[in-house]
Amino acid sequence: MPKPRTNTPVAYRDLAKAIRCHCLQMTHRGKSGHVGSMLSMADLLAVLYASVLKVDPADPKWPERDRFILSKGHGGAAVYAVLAERGFFPKDWLNTYYLDNGKLSGHISHHVPGVEFSTGSLGHGLPVAVGMALAARQAGKKHRVFCLLSDGDCNEGSTWEAIAFAAQHHFDNLTVIVDYNRVQALGKMEDVIEMEPFARKLEDFRWAVQEIDGHDYVQIETALNQVPFVSGKPSWLLARTIKGKGVSWMENTVASHYGAVNDEQLAKALKELEVAQ
Amino acid sequence: MRKVFNTELLSIAQRDKRIFMILADIGYGEIEPFAQAFPDRYFNCGVAEQAMTGIACGVAMEGNIAITYSIANFPTLRCLEQIRNDVCYHNANVKIVIIGGGMAYGPLGISHHSTEDLAIMRALPNLVVVAPCDFAEAQAAVHAMIAHEGPVYYRCGYKKEPPVHDGPIDFRFGKALTVRDGRDATIIFTGTIGYNCKLAAEQLAADGVQCRLISLHTVKPIDKDAILRSARETGAIITVEEHNAMGGMGGAVAEVLMDAGGLGIRTRRLTLPDVNVCKVGSQDWLREQYGLGVRHIVQAVKDTLASSPAM
Numbered sequence: 214m215p216k217p218r219t220n221t222p223v224a225y226r227d228l229a230k231a232i233r234c235h236c237l238q239m240t241h242r243g244k245s246g247h248v249g250s251m252l253s254m255a256d257l258l259a260v261l262y263a264s265v266l267k268v269d270p271a272d273p274k275w276p277e278r279d280r281f282i283l284s285k286g287h288g289g290a291a292v293y294a295v296l297a298e299r300g301f302f303p304k305d306w307l308n309t310y311y312l313d314n315g316k317l318s319g320h321i322s323h324h325v326p327g328v329e330f331s332t333g334s335l336g337h338g339l340p341v342a343v344g345m346a347l348a349a350r351q352a353g354k355k356h357r358v359f360c361l362l363s364d365g366d367c368n369e370g371s372t373w374e375a376i377a378f379a380a381q382h383h384f385d386n387l388t389v390i391v392d393y394n395r396v397q398a399l400g401k402m403e404d405v406i407e408m409e410p411f412a413r414k415l416e417d418f419r420w421a422v423q424e425i426d427g428h429d430y431v432q433i434e435t436a437l438n439q440v441p442f443v444s445g446k447p448s449w450l451l452a453r454t455i456k457g458k459g460v461s462w463m464e465n466t467v468a469s470h471y472g473a474v475n476d477e478q479l480a481k482a483l484k485e486l487e488v489a490q
Numbered sequence: 491m492r493k494v495f496n497t498e499l500l501s502i503a504q505r506d507k508r509i510f511m512i513l514a515d516i517g518y519g520e521i522e523p524f525a526q527a528f529p530d531r532y533f534n535c536g537v538a539e540q541a542m543t544g545i546a547c548g549v550a551m552e553g554n555i556a557i558t559y560s561i562a563n564f565p566t567l568r569c570l571e572q573i574r575n576d577v578c579y580h581n582a583n584v585k586i587v588i589i590g591g592g593m594a595y596g597p598l599g600i601s602h603h604s605t606e607d608l609a610i611m612r613a614l615p616n617l618v619v620v621a622p623c624d625f626a627e628a629q630a631a632v633h634a635m636i637a638h639e640g641p642v643y644y645r646c647g648y649k650k651e652p653p654v655h656d657g658p659i660d661f662r663f664g665k666a667l668t669v670r671d672g673r674d675a676t677i678i679f680t681g682t683i684g685y686n687c688k689l690a691a692e693q694l695a696a697d698g699v700q701c702r703l704i705s706l707h708t709v710k711p712i713d714k715d716a717i718l719r720s721a722r723e724t725g726a727i728i729t730v731e732e733h734n735a736m737g738g739m740g741g742a743v744a745e746v747l748m749d750a751g752g753l754g755i756r757t758r759r760l761t762l763p764d765v766n767v768c769k770v771g772s773q774d775w776l777r778e779q780y781g782l783g784v785r786h787i788v789q790a791v792k793d794t795l796a797s798s799p800a801m
Contacts (some may be wrong), residue, residue: 325788330551337576340541344512344548344556351510351530352552371572374541382533420770 219438220266225430227261228298230486235294235307235458240473243311245319249457249469251291252394253427254361259450260433261390262295267356270300273326274368277330279356282330284338284372285392289321292328300329331369336369338362339389343375346387346447357440361390365397366408373418380419385441388448389420392427394456398466412451420449427452459486491628491647491682492589496520498632499557499673503528506636508554514539516560516589539564543572543584550582555636559587561597562604564646566643568609577641578616585635586611587644591621591681592732593780594648596772602769604645608680609737611643613711618663618732619710621645621739623684624654627707630661638663647682648773654684654705663708666716670698675726675756675791679716680706683732683782702793709739712786717746718753725792726756730787735761758794760787 236251261281262268269275279449283292287419290310296302302325309315317325320333332338342360349356366372379387393411395402402408412422421442425432440448456470457463460482474482500523510531511524525532535542541558546556558565565586566573588604595602613617618638622628628646635642652786658669663772667682670691679687684705691701703723704716721727727747729740740759747753762780769779777783 245538331575334571334575336540337544337572340544340572341548341551341576344545344547344550345552347533347545348510348549348552348554368496371538371544372539374535374538375544378535378538378545417611 214404219434220264221256222430225256225259225263225434227296228263228387229300231292232291233257233486234483235297236290237460237474237479239290239294239307239310241479242308243319244473246471246473247287247290248473249396249463250285250288250363250392252340252458253454253456253462253471254288255291255458256428257433257454258291258295259294259362259394260430260437261359262299264434266359266360266376267325270327273301273309273398276352277356280329280342280358282332282338282342282358282360283321283331284360284366286320286332287326289319290317292321293317293325296325296327297413299485325365331480334369335366336371339367339372340375342387343384346379346384347382349386350384358387360387361392363397364393364395364402364408367391376415376418376420379447383445384447385443385445388437388440389452390452392454394454396456396465396470398470400467404466409433419446421446422449422451424451424453427454428458434488459489461485491622491625491648491651492520493629494625495587495632495646496524498629499529500524500775502636503531505554507609509636510546510549510554510556512542512549512556513540514558514564515562518563522560525584531677539568540572543569544576546584546762547572547576547580547582550584551580551730555583555585557585557587559589562567562588562602563607566604566607570610573617574614578614581616581640585642585644587646589646590648591645591774592683594682594772596638596787597770599770600767601783604786605732605762605767606621606734606736607645608709608731608733608739609741612742613737616640617710618642618708620663620708620751621780622647623679623682623705625707626653626655626659627661627667630659631707634661645681651682652685654688661707661754664711665708666713667705667707669703669705670701672702673724674700674725675728675795676702676704676720677730677787678704678706678720678726678743679730679792680709681732683730683777685775686777686782686784687730688788689784690791693784693788694791698789699795706739706743710745711741712742714746717743718750721747721753721755728758730760730782730793732782735759748755756794756797758790760790
């Protein structure tokens with residue numbers, strides 16, 4: 214396994230802030246939705262791309278790279294933002310997000326350097342990640358596979374089919390991270406499909422589970438540097454997050470899944486993110 | 491035909507270490523030799539076709555060839571979105587194999603009839619759609635499928651389908667095969683209904699009508715040249731397929747003719763009616779019941795030749 218790498222909370226915070234600012238600006242410019250879902254996972258992406266994932270911006274298809282699949286493809290702008298910050302492609306591409314002849318589509322696309330797989334319909338990421346973990350193990354390769362899911366992803370039957378299969382075959386080169394903000398497209402999780410006790414469900418499915426605060430950089434880094442949590446088991450990181458994190462009026466709201474900020478709201482949101490430093 | 495498929499795949503997999511079978515708990519009595527020979531390349535996902543397809547896609551994305559395999563609609567309709575978004579969009583080297591194309595599972599009923607698959611599968615970009623008519627095509631199609639870089643849909647038969655081709659064949663994806671030549675009309679078929687077409691052509695020949703008989707084993711990419719050449723040379727095209735009336739092989743041929751300006755020829759499509767097949771019986775009996783018997787094909791050719799080419 215690769216040697217654990219660490220970074221400073223300040224570095225993570227700066228990267229997460231950059232991701233959040235890009236997402237607000239991109240969705241504002243594109244008049245597109247899902248910004249709450251992007252803000253929610255910004256801290257997870259910051260730690261993943263600042264230290265955990267073995268990837269090479271100069272060689273996005275490097276065979277030994279860790280594979281990262283964003284299953285919640287609607288949050289793709291946040292991954293585009295972190296990839297641009299890491300130098301996978303020029304930052305000015307972000308200005309074309311969602312626009313005519315743009316380089317970046319609303320849902321994440323593998324046509325963008327550094328993106329492993331396209332998603333957009335939920336429940337697709339984990340089976341593919343499991344297949345990649347299978348192929349890596351069969352070939353004796355050391356890279357790892359990470360898959361970031363949303364709450365909605367965990368409603369899909371295909372996700373649970375893949376959960377059962379991964380445990381059956383002891384894929385400990387596979388890590389799932391759930392952006393567990395407990396808000397989905399039409400309401401709060403407790404009013405749609407309550408998953409609690411979520412950790413216990415996964416333990417019953419024979420996964421090794423850790424539950425953390427998905428906005429605490431030290432907890433995120435510590436957990437991700439411990440994978441596999443248990444040898445011979447796939448790892449499930451339940452990262453408790455806040456939808457719309459960082460923008461006061463968006464936090465924990467269903468509305469943050471829809472619509473873009475207007476000019477005035479954008480200025481206010483960017484100011485909030487600045488003050489939070 | 492499924493035995494031919496599995497035997498051929500096993501033999502190729504001895505040489506090609508990239509081949510994985512990713513199954514959904516179907517294949518009893520057929521897949522065991524592969525499982526025993528290559529336990530590290532054989533995975534049963536359980537009764538979970540969506541995961542099967544997604545996992546196969548992930549395996550293929552890592553430089554392998556992943557075969558998914560199940561009965562009739564199970565590896566297609568249940569997981570259609572995985573085929574579209576995961577396999578086809580990423581042009582992943584996944585081969586989707588169904589056993590029992592058309593009504594091969596006869597009395598098992600509609601859940602096991604694959605009768606809309608050609609229309610649905612051929613609508614997906616990047617996907618090759620192939621339906622072998624006999625053992626010779628089935629065997630050759632396995633090699634073509636493995637050699638092809640990208641996704642393939644392979645509509646396999648189920649039992650001991652009789653031969654359609656009399657001699658060796660030069661099988662290539664996208665190149666239709668002429669089973670017999672003729673100048674009065676052309677019968678174009680796909681899949682195992684080809685045997686009924688062969689019998690019909692023989693009967694028509696005895697009645698003095700010389701039909702060209704073409705196996706359009708690859709429904710996509712379609713052999714436009716063979717269709718247009720036959721249209722020009724015989725002036726009549728009759729398509730025959732064990733498939734719903736909507737959007738299948740006959741529809742694909744109609745698209746080719748329409749794009750070419752119609753050509754003013756006589757045409758007819760012989761398909762299943764646009765109904766749910768609810769009668770109970772063997773494949774042969776069902777073909778008779780739903781208008782795909784030898785006599786139906788003979789009559790369709792005669793009716794077509796008696797009709798006026800212009801509207």
